[in-house]
Every structure is written in C-alpha cells, then in structure tokens.
Amino acid sequence: MRNAAGNGLTGHRPSPRHVQWHWATPQAEIILASGDLAGILRFYRRVHGLNQTELGELLGYDKTYVSALELGKRCLIDVGSRRHVCDQLRLPPHILGVTDVADTDHRAMLQFGESTVRLAEVARQSGHAAEAVSELWPLVARLEARVEEGHTERDVLHLLARARVGLGVALGNVLPEERLSTAAHWTAKSLDLVEYFGDPGMTSYALRMHGNELRKARLRGAAVERLRHAAALAPDDEARAAVLPLLARAAGALGNAELFDRVVRETDALLLTVQHSSLFNPFSLHEIRLRGLIATGRADVATRLLKHSPVPTTAVAPQWRVIELVTVAHVQLLAEDRTGSAESLSVAVREATTQRLPHQLQRIMRTANGRLPDVHEAAVQALDRMRHEMAA
Template identity: 55%
Template sequence: MWSTPESAGALRSRDLATILRLYRRLNHLNQEQLAALLGYDKTYVSMIETGRRVINDMSTRRHIATTLGLPMHTLGVTGHDDADFAAMIQFGDSTIRLAEIARQAGRAVDAVNELWPLVARLEARFADGHAERDTLTLLGHARTALGVSLGTVLPEERLAAAARWTGRGLAVAEKLGDRAFLARALRMHGNELRKADHTRAAVAHLTRAVSTSDDADGRGAALGLLSRAAGELGDVGLFDSAISGYRTLLEGIAVPSMLVNSFTFREIHLRGLVSTGRASEAARLMASGLPKALVAPQWYVIERVTTAEVLLAAGERDGAEDALRSAVVEAETHRLPHQIQRAVRAAGRGGLIHVAADGRDVLHRIDAVLAPSRPTAATREAT
C-alpha cells in the first residue's frame, strides 16, 4: 500500500492528516473504523484529519506509525534503528553499483558478499511491514543484482536459486511501475531463466523486455539476450529476427556497454548459428576475426567455449582443445563453474576426454573454495 506514487507523496509530506485520510481511503475505512483500529474516539480522529488537533506527543505518533505500518521517520519519530536504516537507504544504491562493477570485473563472488548483507536487512525490514517506496525500490534492485551475481558463480544444478532472486526483483518492479527498472528486471530474470533451462519462459520475458525498453542500450541488451534464448530453443525465425535487430541497434550505439558491443554480438551470433544447425555459417563468421572490445572477463571465457563449439562442428579438434583449455584456466581464475560445465560438455561431445577430466577437476576445486567452511573440533569446543 505504501509503495504507490500517491502514498509516497503522502509520506513525503509528513502531514499526519493527509496520511490518515489516504489510509482510510485505500483501506475503505470510515473515521469510526480507523478510530477503533487506533484505539481512539472517532471525534479525536476527525479533529486530527481536519487540523483542529495537532499531535506533538512522540509516544502517540509512535503508536500511530506502529499500528498503521508507517516508517517512523515520516511522523518525525526517530531512534537508533531508524537512523541506521536511513543511512543504509542512502548508501544502498552505492553498494549495488559497486557490486555490479565487481561482477563485471570478474569478481562475482565479491559482489555476492557485498549484496547479501544489504538484501538480508532489506528483507527483514520488509517482513516487519515496512513497504514504503524507497525501501521497495532498493529491495527490488538488490534482489535483482544478487540474482545476477549468483547466476555467475553458481553451478548449473543450482542456477534455479539465481532465477528465484531475479524473479523476486521482478515482482517488485511490476508493483512499482518504474518502466526502466521493469525493463531491466525482465532482462535479468529472463536470462537467468534461460540459464536454468526454462527457455520458453525466458523467451517470453525477454520478448516483453524488448518492447518495454525505451532506450537503445536497454533494447539492444534485451535483443541480445533474446537472440541467445531463441538460439537455444532452436527457433530459427525468432533468432534471425532478434539478431538482426540487435545488429541494427549495435550499429547506432555510440558508447558500447557490457552487452551491446561487437565482441558480445559476435559470440551470441556464433552460438545461435551453431544451435540452429548452421555450423558452416558460424565457421565463416569466426574466420572474419575477433573484434576488439572492452568486455567483462567472463565474456572472454564464454567466447572461448563458443569458439571451441564452432571448431568442433568444423572438425578442427586441435583448435577446439586449445580454446577449451584456455577457457577452463580463466574460468577457474574467476570462479565460473557454469562455464566450466559448458566446456566439459563440449569436450565430451568432441571426444576430448582429457580436457573434460581436467575441467571436472577444476569444478571440484572451485566447489571446495566456495563451499561453507565446516567448524573444526577445536572451534566447536570453543563455541
């Protein structure tokens, strides 16, 4: 209730009369019913709403805020917890931005470690009934960012967890009515659904993301991710349409981004051609050379695996083996189990048994690093 634009405006006014009138209207209550809820007389509520009674007593304001689920600071009631939470709201955006930078720099584990405490506190605040717009906005962005970061570091069998977090972020975006946030949440959730093998659902979300994105970069990113999902689905028509739109937007972009750049376009195009049974076209495209672009480290790993898949389809086992070995080395450095699993599968299909075995060894090492540490006997005794 407190997340709508109208409610946000009433809360920002900090005018108790305005807030009470809005609360009654949204909950279809008359003054007598609101008075009963608060434990007051109807006349007392009427005097507050008409401005004939000004409430300066902090205990009364605290009681009203607690009963109606209002943020304490909107009624001028502050305490240590409120001040602490206000600071978290103020710096929460910076935490999310820094985590995104870390993820894009190949440090997704660090991103998860930065985001999790923020998300946990926001979830607790939300569970306590505090659903004001600022809290929900930050919670939605934090959920989405956490899901994407988890989707980078989790192995395939656990990617559903990443999709659940981006889905929860999307649920907030749907409620808030922020079109830019909604477009991004649709892109991120759609991509995590694809990675979790819910490809048809991914295509539906990404198709909606394309139509919801109002800026060229967002639309280009949505088309790129839709191209990938369509390729994995084996839908030739949708893939060709999406990759064509992606190419057109890319040509008009002055400043490339993480998803809208020539390097990423080529990788998505190559993988889609292979997935839709056009390996010879993919081989010709790959022969044109690798474009130079500033991309996240994980994209170099993704590209190496895709290159190996194209080479294997063309019967060039030696080149494929080199590409897969370099992919596995880089993936271990940046803790990317999902990409190692891709490399292991590609190696298995190509008969590169030793590469597949090396990849599985790396997966075991990463799993040991990322697994929660178990307390020693001495630690258990001390606690």
C-alpha cells in the same frame, strides 16, 4: 464488512499483500513526502478498508478525534504522539518530523544499500561474482526483515527489488547448472515488487535479468517470453539494446531461427547508434551470433563467420571472454580443428577456474566430451574442486 466511510457493505477488504504494496505507489510517495498527517490517515484507511472507528481502535483514539485529525481541525504537536502514530502505521518516524536513532539507522542503511548494489554490480562485471554475492546476501536479508515487520516504504521496496536482481544475477555466475534455478528464483522475486512502481524502465530491467537467468536454467520458452516483454517495455534505444542480445541468445537456444535472425538484425542496426557497453558490442554479439547459428542448425555459417572475429573495441567483462572461448572452441571442433579447439578450451578452463565460473566449466565439459579427453578431465577436476569449496 464496513466500507472506508463506515456506511454499508462492500466486498472483501484488500488482502495484506495488496495493502502492503500500496505504500510503493507514486500516489503514496507524494502523500508521504508531504508529511501531511490528515492525508496519510485518509490514505491508510482507504487502502486497508477501515472506517474511522477501526482506525481509532488501532491508534488508541476515538472516532471523533480521528475525524478531527483527518479534517485538519486537530494536530499532533508532541513528538511522542507522532512517533506512536508512525509505529502503529509502520512508517518511518521522519515522515511526521520525528528523528530518532532507529530512523537515522534506517536512512543510513538505505544509503549504504544503494552503494552496496552499485559496487556489487561492478564486482560482478569485473569477474568477482562471489564477492558480489557476499555483499548482497546480508543486505537482502535485512531489507526483507524490514518488509516482514510491515515497513514497506517506497525506497525500501525499490532497493530490495534491485538487490534481489543483483543477487540472482551474481548467483547465476557462481552456481553450477543444476543449481541455476536458485538464481532465477531471486530474479523472479524482484518481479513481485517492480510491478507496483509503474516504471517501464525498471520493469524492463527486471524482466531482462530474470529472462536471462531462466535461459541459463534451461527454461527457454519462459526466457523468450520474459525477454520479449522486456524489449517491448524498454523506454529507449539504450534499454532496448541491453535486452536484444539476451533475447537473441534465448531465441537461439530455443531453436527459433526466425526470431533469432530478426533480433540479430535489429541489434546490428542499433550498434550504429547506441553507445557500446560490456554486453552490447561487436565482440560479445559475435559470440551470440556463433552460438545461435549452431543452435539453429547452421554450423557451416558459423564456421565461415569464425574467420571474421572482431577485436574487442570496448571493455568486455572477464566472464564474457570465457564464454567466447568455449563457443569458439565448439565451432572449431565442428570444423575439425581439434588443435585450435583444445587450445581455446585449455585457456577457458584456467580462466573459468580463476573467476570461479562452474557453469562455464560444465560447458567446457560438454564441448570436449568424447573429443578432447584431456581437456574434459581438467574441467572435471576443476569443477570438483570448486564444488568442494562451495560445500565447505
């Protein structure tokens, strides 16, 4: 096979997948932003392993003309020729100064997509995960269709990565346990993209979200691995504070008491220096501590700690209130407080039904099973209704 200069043999050309993502690299972003046709052609040839003759065949030009374009001795003045090059190289026309209806629509889609991802996250955090899913499905489908057509500009791939994460996390709220692997599937698909951006913060974010969905899907060892990686890549204390509560929860679920305790201590220390959020706050961390203590065989410590439950000092996502109610009810049962547990779980059933949280209804069923039959039956009926609605 010829090399990029057309002289001699090299190894295999880059695979289509490897080639595709080169347009997402920082180097490609600089080259595309310059609008320099010569640089774009040279970059395209190098990435695809083409010589000038082969690029000429793709564009319908002879090798001499391609060489002249790459050296800056010739230029494409007319709009038709510039649009032709963009079509053949699968680049948006505005890269070479061409504006048309399709390109305008593309840029409008990106602006709309950015707003959609932000608003979907607000909706999910506000207890409206189903609405977030409805908004993100069509956006992801449209972006993936564009990528399949060969358009892999950096802004498209960046938006697609975030949209896949958002979709996966929202699905993780609205799907029952037996289908939570679907949520993990979508967050995993974001990892296929973020590795090419070379951005530790973005990679940490994607790993954090994927790790949490793996935990919910009961792939606990993999969850801990991803979350530890996310913590290691976190670029600052704020990003690390976003990871640690989820790592603590996964470590507890895995039964790793040593890791759980160590992460909780670090999280407590950051509470003094990092601004609190809907997840990173004393109220949410109290629930994580209770559940982790139970999972690591220290129910007696959890029972004592229950008496010191903090009052929320910041906005807490509605679903976190349901999560906390179920965990508290579990500790109350371990302390033989059936009345208190029944009250906590009854409220949790109503809230989980209102917010459409089937996974939390299943937690309620497990907690109440064999001890609180009335609450168990109420959760079963609510979950059956929800599954029927989802099937319809």
